[in-house]
Amino acid sequence: MVEAQHQEAIEQVILNLKAQVAGLNQQIEVLSKLLEVKHEDVNIDDVPGQLKRAATEVMNNDHLKMILVRGENYEFRERLINQAFDTGVTIVEVEQSMEDYEAGQRGGQVGAQKFKDRYDDYDVLVIENLEQLAGNRAKLQEELFDRVYARSHAGKLTVLSGNAAFIIGGESEEYLQMLSLGKNIFVG
Known part of the structure; x- marks a missing residue:
């Protein structure tokens, strides 16, 4: 017993x-x-065209103006994204956004606002290598979540790009929910 x-x-x-x-x-x-949700198989010969159509659809119809581009090859994703948009595309690596976010936090309210203003100012913002945001980066995930919504409210497109398996474990439910609302495009 x-x-x-x-x-x-x-x-x-x-x-x-x-x-x-x-x-x-x-x-x-x-x-x-x-x-x-919103998964779209892409003809590899017309990825820029698919991205343009997805951007038009998202900008005209969806509340959340966000596209998720997933693929194994960073250079390939970056080239296709640049080809897809006629306007200037600002590509920011996750590592750089982490540094910018931390610098903004060290700057108090003024620094935090400068970070927000900078990221909200871009017409088309691409956050690249999103897989590096996985895990214990809840504060940055939350800030990205806020920036995507603020940019969407302002009518601006955000493209999140990364390895096909960039959603791993440990992400907050809110972050996963945000990702589920974006239009998914898989490349190569």
Whole structure:
């Protein structure tokens, strides 16, 4: 027979495991929704055309003016994005946006506002290498979430680009929800 003290410890372990399973089930549900929504297979010979059409569709119809471009090759993604847009495209690496965000935070309210103004000013903002935002970068994920919505409200397009598997684990539910609302384009 198990002693009462051990029984309580076993019950606590079981409760913890159940909570972890519930959390994993919630992540699986959100990720499943991501795979189902707005996925578009792309003819590799006409990716710039597909991106232009997606941008037009998003700008005219969707509340969230965001496109997710996923593919394995960074140079290929960048070239296709540049070819797709006639207007100036500003490409910012996630690493640079992290540095800009941290510098803004060190600058207090004025620095934080400069960061927001800078990123909200671009007509078409591309955040590249999004896979590097995965994991324990909740504050930057939240700021990106806010910037995408602010830019959308101002009628500006944001393109998030990264490795095809840039959604891993540890992202906040809000971040995953935002990503699920964007128009997905897979390249190469």
